[in-house]
Amino acid sequence: MSEIQSLARGLKILDLLGEAEDGVGITELAEKMGIDKGSASRLIATLANYGYAEKDPNSRRYRLGPMVVSLSRIVLQRTPLRETAKPYLRQLMEQTGECSHLAVASQGKVLYIDQVESPATLRVNAQVGKIAPMHCTALGKAMMAFADYPIVEPLEVFTARTITEPGMLKAHLEQTRRQGYAVDDEEYDYGVRCIAVPVFDFRDKVVGSIGVSGPAARMTLERLPEIARTVMTVGEALSARMRFLR
Amino acid sequence: MSEIQSLARGLKILDLLGEAEDGVGITELAEKMGIDKGSASRLIATLANYGYAEKDPNSRRYRLGPMVVSLSRIVLQRTPLRETAKPYLRQLMEQTGECSHLAVASQGKVLYIDQVESPATLRVNAQVGKIAPMHCTALGKAMMAFADYPIVEPLEVFTARTITEPGMLKAHLEQTRRQGYAVDDEEYDYGVRCIAVPVFDFRDKVVGSIGVSGPAARMTLERLPEIARTVMTVGEALSARMRFLR
DNA sequence: AACATGGTTGTTTATATCACAACAATTAAC
DNA sequence: GTTAATTGTTGTGATATAAACAACCATGTT
Missing domain, CATH: 3.30.450.40 (GAF domain)
Known part of the structure; x- marks a missing residue:
């Protein structure tokens, strides 16, 4: 059973964003995942582009984006x-x-x-x-x-x-x-x-x-x-x- | 601004799963995304591993998984x-x-x-x-x-x-x-x-x-x-x- | 003002992922 | 019941991709 690594990493990041109470920074995230800062930065940027993550403007930390709420409604309705x-x-x-x-x-x-x-x-x-x-x-x-x-x-x-x-x-x-x-x-x-x-x-x-x-x-x-x-x-x-x- | 392709594709699949009323098959998905069947198969497998997609046991078509509901609650609570x-x-x-x-x-x-x-x-x-x-x-x-x-x-x-x-x-x-x-x-x-x-x-x-x-x-x-x-x-x-x- | 911390962006290289194709598994048709 | 057809999964090289490293910014701190 083969997995797509970068997608798996992205989803793992979503999990971590869910666990973190007040958002997470890139460095912290990279450490927790055991990956490079640069990689984490690009992964998060992609998640943010699609609305799955967003950065709190004043704390500049990332948290879960609103897209999951939208998908959730679809799941529950169905x-x-x-x-x-x-x-x-x-x-x-x-x-x-x-x-x-x-x-x-x-x-x-x-x-x-x-x-x-x-x-x-x-x-x-x-x-x-x-x-x-x-x-x-x-x-x-x-x-x-x-x-x-x-x-x-x-x-x-x-x-x-x-x-x-x-x-x-x-x-x-x-x-x-x-x-x-x-x-x-x-x-x-x-x-x-x-x-x-x-x-x-x-x-x-x-x-x-x-x-x-x-x-x-x-x-x-x-x-x-x-x-x-x-x-x-x-x-x-x-x-x-x-x-x-x- | 660089994006991680496979992650972006995975998130795009989530969107499509959300739009599809009664689930979607691999072939259909691959066509809509303009990618190979094999790639779609592996991407979906990864999404399923993390609970973001699941396959309906009898129709054998994929739909959104329960993980988004869980994340949604976190977003709303926060x-x-x-x-x-x-x-x-x-x-x-x-x-x-x-x-x-x-x-x-x-x-x-x-x-x-x-x-x-x-x-x-x-x-x-x-x-x-x-x-x-x-x-x-x-x-x-x-x-x-x-x-x-x-x-x-x-x-x-x-x-x-x-x-x-x-x-x-x-x-x-x-x-x-x-x-x-x-x-x-x-x-x-x-x-x-x-x-x-x-x-x-x-x-x-x-x-x-x-x-x-x-x-x-x-x-x-x-x-x-x-x-x-x-x-x-x-x-x-x-x-x-x-x-x-x- | 210099420093420290954290985030983004180039660049190279290794490799993960792509496409193609062959195979397996269902289902449909006859 | 056998064949055909459709769909999903699994190898396999080729190549584009994403990893790591490092340099560079941006903010906030002392």
């Missing part, structure tokens, strides 16, 4: 899952009182592609476009349990409850499959619990997952099974709806 | 204008009853970066990420009138009222500057009128524009001055607020 799931997301939020989220798998990670916010003052919301690991989120584990995404080590630690042993995770996913829903019990963020189920298409292939997130104070361990039932019911309705597409 | 403008957008919608929009200039076009929807059944809304021309939108003309964006010919026609003569546009912008607000009187979409004003930063530099869009039936020519006053008032408040940043 995702049939998103369109179909919207009413189910609303229903989920109304029935549980918590923020509901829709996600797909992307590059071995969880990508949030839609959400409905709860009106509660204390709520746990994730923005569209957010990326999270699969092994410690309900949305991610729901997909892992019902489709064979590889477990990629190391399993990064976020809280004391994060599952870091591949064997443990495997057993956990087995249980998830049996009970039909995935739980994140403060494994990613302290004080946050989530429940999610996979979404299937007309071929019974996992295309994403849907679930709710809330503060542990409200989503107590006693209430979890009840909430899980709601999520499973809505999830099954969504999957049933998805079978009519295509 | 735009201070967006954060600051949100309450003003809401105010604008409430006071006019029409959808309000926030935009910036990008690559000589108008890029919508936020919006507040009106509850009205008949409303004129634009999604975040949408791109429109500058010369026939209120948001675009507001920026052109108060900063020197070049008039790039040809001025594309959208309706019978679209201004296509550079001289006419110049005069129109002059008037816009005098009256302090920009009007789009069915110049982009039939039956749609918009009013917008520029947003200035602490240096009195134009950083974007804010305005409302509504159906011509409601936004009658008689009501326009009144609506314009509202937009100008809110816009000035926003610009005043922006002066405190940085």
